[in-house]
Amino acid sequence: MIPYAKHQINDDDIRAVTKSLKSNNLTQGKEVKLFEQDLKKFCNSKFATVVNSCTSALHISCLALDLKRGDYLWTTSVSFVASVNCGLYCGAKVDFIDINLNNYNIDVGALSKKLQKAKLKKKLPKIIVVVHLGGEPCEMRKIFELSKKYKFKIIEDACHALSARYKKHKIGSCKYSDITTFSFHAIKNVTSGEGGAVLTNNQVIADKLKLLRSHGISFEKKFFVKRRFKILPTHYEQIMLGYNYRMTDFQAALARSQLKRLKEIVKKRQKIVEYYNSAFKDLPLIPQVLDLKSKSGYHLYILRIETKKTNKTRLQLVNYLNKNNIQVGFHYIPIFTHRYFKSFRMNEKDFSNTEVFSKTAFSLPLYNQLSKKNLRYIVKIVKDFFKK
Numbered sequence: 383m384i385p386y387a388k389h390q391i392n393d394d395d396i397r398a399v400t401k402s403l404k405s406n407n408l409t410q411g412k413e414v415k416l417f418e419q420d421l422k423k424f425c426n427s428k429f430a431t432v433v434n435s436c437t438s439a440l441h442i443s444c445l446a447l448d449l450k451r452g453d454y455l456w457t458t459s460v461s462f463v464a465s466v467n468c469g470l471y472c473g474a475k476v477d478f479i480d481i482n483l484n485n486y487n488i489d490v491g492a493l494s495k496k497l498q499k500a501k502l503k504k505k506l507p508k509i510i511v512v513v514h515l516g517g518e519p520c521e522m523r524k525i526f527e528l529s530k531k532y533k534f535k536i537i538e539d540a541c542h543a544l545s546a547r548y549k550k551h552k553i554g555s556c557k558y559s560d561i562t563t564f565s566f567h568a569i570k571n572v573t574s575g576e577g578g579a580v581l582t583n584n585q586v587i588a589d590k591l592k593l594l595r596s597h598g599i600s601f602e603k604k605f606f607v608k609r610r611f612k613i614l615p616t617h618y619e620q621i622m623l624g625y626n627y628r629m630t631d632f633q634a635a636l637a638r639s640q641l642k643r644l645k646e647i648v649k650k651r652q653k654i655v656e657y658y659n660s661a662f663k664d665l666p667l668i669p670q671v672l673d674l675k676s677k678s679g680y681h682l683y684i685l686r687i688e689t690k691k692t693n694k695t696r697l698q699l700v701n702y703l704n705k706n707n708i709q710v711g712f713h714y715i716p717i718f719t720h721r722y723f724k725s726f727r728m729n730e731k732d733f734s735n736t737e738v739f740s741k742t743a744f745s746l747p748l749y750n751q752l753s754k755k756n757l758r759y760i761v762k763i764v765k766d767f768f769k770k
C-alpha cells in the first residue's frame with residue numbers, strides 16, 4: 383500500500399538524536415533552546431516557544447491572549463479538530479466560518495459578514511484561528527485589516543505551512559497575526575515525533591508562553607513572595623496556573639536536524655504537486671488553487687472531483703485507488719460534523735462551500751520520499767479510472 387503520508391528519518395537525524403541522548407539533559411536542555419533560535423531565524427520572528435505538540439501550542443496561545451469563559455473563538459470549518467479545541471479548553475464559546483472554494487481556507491467575505499452581524503449582537507470574537515490548509519497561506523492582509531476594525535486577535539495555525547510565505551512574508555513571522563503555531567507531529571513536513579511551537583513578536587505574550595509551558599513556574603526574584611527567612615538559590619515559585627507542555631531535548635535534536643533540510647523537503651514536495659497537476663490537467667479533477675505571489679508549504683495534495691464533468695463518484699475513485707494499493711486521505715471533514723459537535727446548531731446556508739468540499743474533496747499521497755515510480759503508478763491508476 384502506498385500511504386498518503388509518511389515520515390522520513392535519515393542518518394543525520396539518527397546521529398543528532400543519539401548525540402542528544404548521550405548528553406546531560408534529556409529535557410529542556412541545549413537542543414530545545416537551539417531549536418527555538420533556529421525557528422526564530424527561519425521564520426523571522428522575535429520569539430519562539432517550543433512545546434510538546436501543536437495542540438498544546440494552540441492551548442497556551444489562547445491562554446496567553448487571555449481567552450476566558452464566555453469569550454468567543456472562531457475558526458474555519460475545515461481543519462483538524464485541534465484548531466477549535468483550544469478555545470473549548472479555555473471555556474470559550476466557539477463558532478465556524480465557511481471556506482472559499484479556491485484554496486479551501488477561511489472565506490474572508492463570509493468572515494466579514496459574520497463580524498458585521500456579531501458586532502450588532504455584541505458577540506464579537508476575541509480570537510480567530512486561521513488555518514493555512516495544506517500549507518497554502520490565507521488572505522492575511524485582509525484578515526489583519528478586519529482584526530483592527532473588530533478588535534480580535536489572530537492565531538495562525540500553521541501546522542501545514544512551515545517554510546510557506548504569504549506574499550513576501552515567511553509564515554511564522556507574524557507580520558499579520560499575534561501568534562503563529564506549528565506542529566512537528568510525525569507526518570508534518572518537519573517532525574520531532576510529537577512536538578509544536580509558538581512564534582510571536584510580542585514580549586509580553588512570549589513571557590507568558592514560557593511560564594504556561596512549564597507549570598506557571600518562575601525563577602525570577604521579582605515574582606517571589608516576601609519571606610522572613612532567606613530563600614535558597616534553587617528557589618522557584620508558581621505564579622500562574624500552567625501545564626507541563628515541554629518538549630524533550632532529543633525531540634528538539636531530531637526537529638533541528640530535519641529543519642536543516644526543509645528547503646530540500648519542500649522542493650521535493652512541490653515537484654510532486656506540479657507533476658500531479660500537469661498529469662491531471664485534462665481530467666475532471668480540480669486541484670487547490672495556489673496564489674502565485676505567495677508560496678505553499680506543500681503539506682497536502684488536495685483535489686476535488688468535478689461532478690459536473692463526470693458521472694463517476696468520489697467514492698468509486700477512492701475505492702478504485704484503494705483496490706490498487708493507493709491510500710487516500712481526507713483533510714478534513716468539517717469540524718462541526720464530528721459527533722462531539724452534534725449539539726452545535728449550524729445554519730447550513732452559511733456553509734455551502736464547506737458542503738461542496740465535503741462531498742468532492744480527497745487527498746492523494748504526498749511525502750518526501752515518494753518515488754518517481756510510485757508517482758507514475760498513482761497517476762496511471764487515476765487516469766485508468768476515468769478511462770474505464
Ligand SMILES: *Cc1c(COP(=O)(O)O)cnc(C)c1O
Binds near residue numbers: 436539565576577
Ligand atoms: C497536526 C495538526 C494539528 C495538531 O498538531 P499536534 O502537534 O498533533 O497537536 C493542529 N492543526 C492542524 C491544522 C494540524 O494539521
